Structures are given as C-alpha cells and as structure tokens.
Amino acid sequence: MSAYLFNRVAQALFVLWAAFTISFVLLQAMPGDAILIKFQNPDLGLNAEQVAEIRASYAADSSVPVQYARTIGNFLAGNFGYSVQAGVPVSSLLAAHLPATLKLAGLGFGLAAVLAIIIAFLSSLAPFGWLRGALQSVPSLFISVPTFWLGIMLIQIFSFRLKLVPVINPGPWQELILPVATLAVPISAPLAQVLVRNIDEVMTRPFVAVARAKGATRLWVLWRHVAKNALLPTLTIAGVLFGELIAGAVVTETVFGLNGIGGLTERAVGSQDAAVLQAIVVLSALAFVIINLAVDLLYPVLDPRLRTKTGAVA
Amino acid sequence: MTTKLKRLALTLATLATSGLALSGAQAQTTDPVKGGTLIYLEQQAHTNLYPPAGGFYPNGGILNQITDKLTYQNPKTLEIEPWIAESWTVNADATEYTFKIRPGVTFSDGSPLDAAAVAKNYDVFGLGNKALKQPVSEVINNYERSEVVDPLTVKFYFKKPSPGFLQGTSVIGSGLVAESTLALPFEELGDATKIIGSGPFVVESETIGKELNLKAREEYNWGPVKLEHQGRAYLDGIKYIITGEDSVRIGALLAGQADFIRQVQAYDEGQVEAQDYQIYAPSTRGVNNSVVFRPDNPLVADIRVRQALLHATDTKEIVTTLFSANYPQATSIIASSALGYKDISAKLTFDPVKAKALLDEAGWSVGANGLRQKDGKELVLTAYESLPQPQNKETLQLVAQQWGKVGVKLSVLAGDSGSKTVDDLDPLKTPVSPAMVGRADPDVIKSQYYPKNRDVLRQKGGLSDKVQSFVDTKLNGLLDALASEPDREKRLAIAGEVQDYVVDQAYAIPIFEEPQAYAGAPYVQGVAFEAVGRPSFYSTWLAEH
Numbered sequence: 001m002s003a004y005l006f007n008r009v010a011q012a013l014f015v016l017w018a019a020f021t022i023s024f025v026l027l028q029a030m031p032g033d034a035i036l037i038k039f040q041n042p043d044l045g046l047n048a049e050q051v052a053e054i055r056a057s058y059a060a061d062s063s064v065p066v067q068y069a070r071t072i073g074n075f076l077a078g079n080f081g082y083s084v085q086a087g088v089p090v091s092s093l094l095a096a097h098l099p100a101t102l103k104l105a106g107l108g109f110g111l112a113a114v115l116a117i118i119i120a121f122l123s124s125l126a127p128f129g130w131l132r133g134a135l136q137s138v139p140s141l142f143i144s145v146p147t148f149w150l151g152i153m154l155i156q157i158f159s160f161r162l163k164l165v166p167v168i169n170p171g172p173w174q175e176l177i178l179p180v181a182t183l184a185v186p187i188s189a190p191l192a193q194v195l196v197r198n199i200d201e202v203m204t205r206p207f208v209a210v211a212r213a214k215g216a217t218r219l220w221v222l223w224r225h226v227a228k229n230a231l232l233p234t235l236t237i238a239g240v241l242f243g244e245l246i247a248g249a250v251v252t253e254t255v256f257g258l259n260g261i262g263g264l265t266e267r268a269v270g271s272q273d274a275a276v277l278q279a280i281v282v283l284s285a286l287a288f289v290i291i292n293l294a295v296d297l298l299y300p301v302l303d304p305r306l307r308t309k310t311g312a313v314a
Numbered sequence: 315m316t317t318k319l320k321r322l323a324l325t326l327a328t329l330a331t332s333g334l335a336l337s338g339a340q341a342q343t344t345d346p347v348k349g350g351t352l353i354y355l356e357q358q359a360h361t362n363l364y365p366p367a368g369g370f371y372p373n374g375g376i377l378n379q380i381t382d383k384l385t386y387q388n389p390k391t392l393e394i395e396p397w398i399a400e401s402w403t404v405n406a407d408a409t410e411y412t413f414k415i416r417p418g419v420t421f422s423d424g425s426p427l428d429a430a431a432v433a434k435n436y437d438v439f440g441l442g443n444k445a446l447k448q449p450v451s452e453v454i455n456n457y458e459r460s461e462v463v464d465p466l467t468v469k470f471y472f473k474k475p476s477p478g479f480l481q482g483t484s485v486i487g488s489g490l491v492a493e494s495t496l497a498l499p500f501e502e503l504g505d506a507t508k509i510i511g512s513g514p515f516v517v518e519s520e521t522i523g524k525e526l527n528l529k530a531r532e533e534y535n536w537g538p539v540k541l542e543h544q545g546r547a548y549l550d551g552i553k554y555i556i557t558g559e560d561s562v563r564i565g566a567l568l569a570g571q572a573d574f575i576r577q578v579q580a581y582d583e584g585q586v587e588a589q590d591y592q593i594y595a596p597s598t599r600g601v602n603n604s605v606v607f608r609p610d611n612p613l614v615a616d617i618r619v620r621q622a623l624l625h626a627t628d629t630k631e632i633v634t635t636l637f638s639a640n641y642p643q644a645t646s647i648i649a650s651s652a653l654g655y656k657d658i659s660a661k662l663t664f665d666p667v668k669a670k671a672l673l674d675e676a677g678w679s680v681g682a683n684g685l686r687q688k689d690g691k692e693l694v695l696t697a698y699e700s701l702p703q704p705q706n707k708e709t710l711q712l713v714a715q716q717w718g719k720v721g722v723k724l725s726v727l728a729g730d731s732g733s734k735t736v737d738d739l740d741p742l743k744t745p746v747s748p749a750m751v752g753r754a755d756p757d758v759i760k761s762q763y764y765p766k767n768r769d770v771l772r773q774k775g776g777l778s779d780k781v782q783s784f785v786d787t788k789l790n791g792l793l794d795a796l797a798s799e800p801d802r803e804k805r806l807a808i809a810g811e812v813q814d815y816v817v818d819q820a821y822a823i824p825i826f827e828e829p830q831a832y833a834g835a836p837y838v839q840g841v842a843f844e845a846v847g848r849p850s851f852y853s854t855w856l857a858e859h
Contacts, residue, residue, distance in 0.1 A: 030733075036735055036736070037735045038361075038362075039449070040735050040739070040777070047765075047766040047767065047769075047776075047777065048766075048776065048777045048778070048779070050442065050449055050450060051777070053444060054447055054449065057444065057447050058447070082501040082502075083504070084501065085361055085504075086359070086361060086362075086504045086522065086523070087361065087362040087363070087364075087500070087501050087502060087503050087504020087505065088502070088504045088505050088522060092522070093522060093523075096521060096522040096523065096524075097522075097523065152559070152561060152562070155562055155565065156561075156565060159565075159566075159569065159571070160565045160566070160568070160569040163569065166571050167557075167562060167565075167566055167571060168353060168355065168555055168557070168566045168571040168572050169353065169553070169555065169571070254558055254559070255558075255559050255562070256562075257524070257555065257556055257557045257558060257559070257562070258524075259521060259522065259523040259524035259556070263523065263558075264523065267359070267523070
C-alpha cells in the first residue's frame with residue numbers, strides 16, 4: 001500500500017509540474033503580456049520610452065528560460081509574485097478570493113448531491129411510467145439551463161421581487177443562498193445522470209431479484225443494496241464535476257459579484273495577469289490531484305473487492 | 315434579461331419606491347441631514363490607485379473622495395479656484411508657478427500637508443520615480459523641478475511654458491498623497507488602505523475585488539473655499555460594492571438595496587427615470603468619442619478615402635439608435651462644453667453621395683462582390699472595440715453597416731486584451747480605432763494626438779515601433795504650441811485651429827460627447843461631479859426615506 005501511495009504522490013507532483021509548465025508556455029505564447037496591457041493603457045498616457053523603462057524594471061524582456069527558472073524558484077519558495085493589474089501580492093489576492101469559492105463550491109456540491117439523489121430515487125420509485133420518464137429527463141434539462149440566465153432569474157425573483165434575500169450587502173451566509181442554488185443545478189445534472197443509470201443497472205442484477213423475492217419493498221432494496229453499489233461509479237466522475245464546479249463558479253461569481261477565484265480568473269485572463277493565472281492553474285491542479293487521489297484511496301475502502309488489487313485504478 | 319422580466323422588476327420597484335420619491339422632493343427644501351452610509355455600486359474593481367492612474371473611472375471614483383487637490387476646477391465655469399492652495403502666481407511665460415499652501419491641513423496619518431509634501435508629490439507626478447516604477451502623470455508637461463520656498467510656499471519650474479499646469483493641479487490625477495504612500499513601489503498601490511490622502515473620506519477597509527469602505531474624516535475642514543458646504547462630510551461613510559452585472563446594479567437600485575450606481579447604459583435610462591429615480595450624465599468634457607484612422611496604413615493613407623468614410627458616417631443615426639439625449643451628437647473633435655471648443659459641424663455632414671464620389675476619385679471602384687477595389691486590393695479595414703466606452707461594439711458595428719453602404723468593409727474585433735494591445739500598435743493590423751479622453755483643458759487634445767502621449771494616430775517616433783513613416787509635423791507643431799502658449803486667448807485660438815485641422819485631414823470622425831452615466835435614488839441629495847464627470851460625495855446627504 002505504501003508503494004502505491006508513493007507512486008500516486010509522485011504522479012501528483014508530476015501533474016502539478018506539468019500544469020505549471022504548460023500554463024507558463026501558453027502564457028508566454030499569448031500575444032502581449034500583463035505589463036504591456038497595463039501600461040500601454042491610454043488612461044495612463046505613458047510614452048514609448050516610459051513603457052520601455054517600466055518593462056525593463058520588471059525584467060519583462062529577459063529570456064524565457066530565465067523567466068521560467070525565476071518563476072518556478074519563486075513558486076517553490078512560496079512566493080507567487082505581484083498581480084500587475086491589481087497592484088497587490090498574488091498571495092493576498094488568493095487569500096481574499098479563496099474562502100468565497102470554497103464555500104460556494106462546497107455548498108454547491110453538497111446541494112447538488114442532495115438534488116441528484118432525490119432526482120435519482122424519485123425517478124426509480126415514482127408511480128406511473130410517464131412520471132418516471134419525466135424525472136429521468138430532468139438532468140438533461142438542468143444541464144441545458146444557462147447558468148448565467150438562471151442566476152439573473154433567481155436574483156430578479158427572490159431578491160428584487162419577493163425581497164427575500166438581498167443581493168447587495170447580504171450577510172455572510174445570506175450571500176450564498178442564491179449562488180449556491182444557481183451552481184447546484186448544472187452540477188447535479190451529471191451526478192443524477194450517473195446515479196440513475198447505475199441504479200437501473202444494479203436493479204437488474206440477480207441479488208435484487210432475490211431480495212425482492214424475499215419480500216423486501218422496492219424502497220428498502222434501493223436503500224439497503226442498490227444505493228451503495230450505485231454510489232461507487234458515481235465517485236469516479238468527481239474529477240469531471242470539479243471542472244464543472246470551476247466553470248460554473250466563474251459565471252456564478254460574476255453574476256452575483258462574489259469575489260471568488262472564478263471572478264478573479266475571469267479578470268486575470270482579461271488582463272493576462274500571468275502571475276495570478278499561474279497561481280490559479282497550480283492551485284486548481286492541486287485541488288484536482290487531491291480529489292482524484294482521495295477518490296482512488298477511498299475506492300478500496302468502499303469496495304472490498306478492490307482491496308487485494310493494490311494499485312489498480314477502477 | 316427579457317423585457318418581460320424588466321417590466322416585472324419595474325412594476326415592483328415602482329410600488330416600493332413611489333413613497334420615496336415624495337419624501338425626496340420634500341427634502342430639498344430642508345437642511346442637509348448628517349449621517350448614514352451611501353451604498354455605491356461600481357461596475358468594475360479599481361486597479362492601481364497611484365493618483366495619476368485616476369483616469370480609469372473606478373479609480374477616479376475612489377481617489378476623488380480620499381484626496382484633495384491644490385486647486386479646484388469649478389465644474390460650471392471651469393474656472394480654477396483655491397483649495398489646498400490659498401493663492402498662486404504664474405510668471406508671464408508660464409514656466410514658474412508659485413503656490414501658497416493653506417495652513418493646518420494634515421493627511422489622515424497625521425503628517426502635515428505642507429509645501430514640502432506638495433513638492434514631493436509633484437516631483438513624482440512630474441518626473442516619475444524609476445526606482446519605484448511610478449510613471450509620469452499625463453497632465454503635467456515640461457516639468458523640471460520644485461522648490462520649497464518656506465513651509466507654506468512651493469514653487470515649480472518648467473523647462474518650457476506649461477500653461478495647462480494650473481488646470482493640471484485640479485484633476486484627479488493630481489490628488490495629493492502622504493509621503494508614506496509615495497514611498498511604496500508602484501505594484502503595491504493597488505491596496506486602497508495604503509493610499510493616505512487628506513480628503514473628506516478615509517479608506518477604512520477593503521475586501522479586494524469586492525467592496526471598499528470609506529469613513530468620513532471628523533476633523534476635515536479644508537474643502538474648496540468657494541463651496542457652500544464647509545467642514546466634515548455629511549455622510550458617515552460610503553460603501554463601494556463591485557457589481558459587474560448591469561441588470562443587477564439597476565435592479566438593486568430600484569429595489570432599494572443600493573443608493574447610487576455607476577455605468578447605466580443608455581437603453582436602461584428609461585426604466586430608471588420612469589420611477590422618479592435620477593439619471594446623472596455629467597460630460598467628460600474632453601475629446602469626443604470618435605473613430606480615428608492610422609494613416610500609416612496604405613489603405614487609409616489617402617486623405618480622400620478618410621474624407622469619404624467621414625461623410626459615410628451617419629453620427630445622427632448612431633446617437634438616435636444606440637444612445638439617449640445624454641449623449642449629444644458631436645459637433646467637433648472636443649465636447650461643446652470643453653474649453654476652446656469650436657463648432658465645426660458643417661464639416662461633419664453625412665453625405666453618402668459625396669463619399670462615393672470621393673472613393674471613385676481616389677481610384678477605388680466597386681467590385682463584383684460590392685466591395686471597393688483598387689490594384690487588386692479590397693478596402694477592408696479592422697478595428698478593435700474599446701471595453702470602457704459605452705456600447706462601443708454596437709457603435710462600431712453600426713459604423714461598419716454605414717460604411718458597407720459605400721462599399722467599404724469594417725471588421726469589428728472583440729476587445730480581448732492580449733492581442734488587442736499588440737495589434738493596436740500596428741497600423742497595418744488596426745487601421746481604425748475608437749478613441750476618447752476626458753479632461754477639462756485644451757491640453758486634452760495634445761494628450762490624445764501627440765506622438766509622445768496617447769498617439770492615437772500612430773505616428774513614427776510615438777508609442778509604436780511598427781509605424782513605417784507617417785508623421786504629421788504640422789499637427790505636432792500645433793499641439794506643441796497648444797501645450798505651451800502662455801497667452802490664454804492665443805491658446806484657445808490654437809485649439810480651434812487644431813480642431814479644424816484634424817477634421818480637414820479626416821484623421822478622426824467624432825461621434826458623440828461622452829458622458830459618465832450614473833443613477834441615484836431620489837433621496838440622495840447633493841451629488842456633485844468634478845469637471846470630467848467623476849463623482850464627489852463630499853456634500854452628498856441622504857434625505858429621510
């Protein structure tokens with residue numbers, strides 16, 4: 001097990017390094033850079049010499065390998081540099097924006113899971129075939145609702161019209177109600193989809209028939225046997241969902257004016273704030289790696305059949 | 315957002331606010347109410363708060379509350395009045411300025427705002443600071459050095475006449491900050507809490523990218539002397555909240571969740587006014603929102619082609635289709651409320667017949683696909699939209715439609731920053747560009763066109779090393795004269811000459827006079843705007859509501 005763990009951690013580090021390097025190369029390849037974008041801004045009215053001097057003072061024109069070595073060295077030392085656009089250290093930007101996103105993503109994911117389970121259970125338990133069919137198509141509906149539109153709709157209805165939650169100056173938890181609801185909808189769709197499919201698949205297995213023959217109700221079977229079996233494959237899409245979460249967070253944070261990593265990313269892309277983008281890429285890669293690692297390590301715990309095959313990835 | 319929804323939101327907000335409108339109307343006859351916090355919704359987060367970077371609207375909206383200036387430009391008369399400077403003298407050729415500083419002024423960290431502090435500020439604004447990466451201010455021309463004559467007298471010397479300097483001491487970019495702020499490297503000036511000014515408000519706290527809280531400074535007693543309001547600000551504080559989404563800002567205002575918002579699109583004005591809320595649209599009083607050419611590009615090097623496109627542009631249609639009465643049709647390259655304005659609308663006529671004739675004359679004939687052609691080349695031009703300008707993409711698209719009618723294609727590209735910044739420096743890639751700049755002094759024209767400033771025409775020796783040969787020495791000579799003519803009458807005459815020249819050469823097609831559009835609740839009283847449309851909340855108060 002410890003060899004397996006070591007391998008996995010080594011893999012994770014490699015993924016982090018690759019993410020850093022690829023994003024560095026891509027940012028280099030993009031036309032222009034943050035310093036040019038910021039200081040060429042006509043609002044500053046700087047002339048060519050002044051811009052050139054500033055570029056020199058930032059060492060913006062040193063060779064790519066030199067910049068790469070400098071950046072990776074700084075990262076390893078925990079120094080993410082300064083945001084050229086915002087004029088503050090990247091670390092304090094991240095510290096200011098991370099909590100909101102963690103709250104939003106965590107609660108969004110939690111609510112999405114609840115929604116998905118409800119949809120999945122109902123769609124296999126509901127009376128009438130047409131109702132089950134309707135419930136089974138809810139995920140496709142959810143995934144096709146534009147997050148942006150949904151957010152604005154929720155604000156209009158619950159905040160401006162019914163005046164239930166303020167959007168401006170809300171309390172620390174109040175501010176999360178509408179965004180979490182907005183984010184949970186698109187996230188719950190793939191979860192529900194996989195759950196529904198797995199429940200259907202497990203329901204056809206012989207042990208279910210045996211349990212039913214012994215007189216167990218459909219609900220009891222679903223709860224005692226099927227749910228656990230169906231949950232396992234659902235875990236594997238956690239990584240995919242993480243991507244969805246990040247994408248959804250960008251839109252949601254922009255609409256609701258939450259200052260999270262999503263909104264920060266959107267602004268940093270607009271101004272090619274390389275230092276900020278590098279830090280976000282590495283941070284996202286880290287989260288992704290941790291999630292996948294956790295899933296892989298949980299699998300053998302949840303599924304006895306996998307415990308013997310050390311290192312196998314389902 | 316659908317119109318149905320808008321109507322819904324409107325109806326509801328109307329019910330909620332009909333009572334408020336009444337109280338607002340009654341309040342005007344009473345004395346200002348002290349206290350309360352103004353909730354101000356801003357479209358974008360501020361960037362760097364180094365005062366000369368105050369041209370960016372969100373920055374200026376904050377700097378204008380927390381810093382004072384040497385002088386105050388009366389937004390109605392545009393005259394320069396005393397503020398931190400009690401009085402001043404200027405020598406005959408505008409190369410030496412002496413200011414007497416008002417005694418007893420302090421920065422919010424307790425340090426004195428005296429002659430030495432003013433000198434330090436202007437040395438940085440006038441010369442920049444390489445070690446700290448602080449750039450030179452755009453509004454200060456030909457600066458040489460400062461001299462502290464005595465604790466309350468400061469003198470500035472200029473290499474060449476600098477008649478625009480006096481007005482330059484009144485702009486947001488010349489906000490005075492404490493020595494501790496000037497000692498910080500440029501990249502740390504995005505942290506608002508480090509910007510120590512002497513203004514009526516002080517930064518209390520900031521959540522980066524989300525909100526900023528200002529609180530009134532109790533001992534503040536040095537506002538512009540000619541203002542009716544003296545002493546502490548009426549408001550206890552101002553809360554800036556970044557709300558990027560247009561519909562959310564307006565909805566929140568109308569639903570009573572906010573008091574004042576910036577950036578209201580022309581098409582949203584109706585729903586705000588329908589409920590007795592007020593639209594404020596102060597002019598930016600500078601170079602109008604225009605489309606400019608880069609004559610270094612062979613396609614637009616021929617003056618006849620540029621003139622043709624000028625006459626092919628129907629600015630009236632643009633203003634009536636996309637904008638409102640708050641966006642007056644341009645009648646010159648600068649706003650009609652600007653200093654030195656000259657009405658040259660006769661030269662800006664919409665005349666498609668003339669446009670076609672000029673293109674024919676220049677040898678561009680209509681090809682099989684309807685596009686003008688010459689020597690196997692098609693007349694296809696490119697422009698990048700400018701994100702800060704109101705509805706700029708739509709404006710350019712409408713211009714493209716109008717040009718299409720005379721056989722010229724204009725491709726409008728999105729204002730995504732990266733490639734835009736690079737391509738925009740290259741006249742071959744970007745022969746056409748939107749442009750505007752606000753400042754209530756004739757120097758603003760030089761700022762816009764001079765190769766060493768914004769260089770919107772992209773001249774050789776200017777901002778871009780991609781320019782092959784285009785230089786207009788006559789224009790540059792006029793601009794130089796404009797920035798260094800000490801005699802006011804002569805200077806304004808030169809300003810008129812430049813306006814004529816730019817349009818005669820068809821370097822620019824002025825479209826409309828750009829305002830800054832805000833909306834406020836009816837109970838918000840006493841909002842003022844400095845000369846280029848940035849809000850001042852010093853005398854603002856909230857009536858009972």
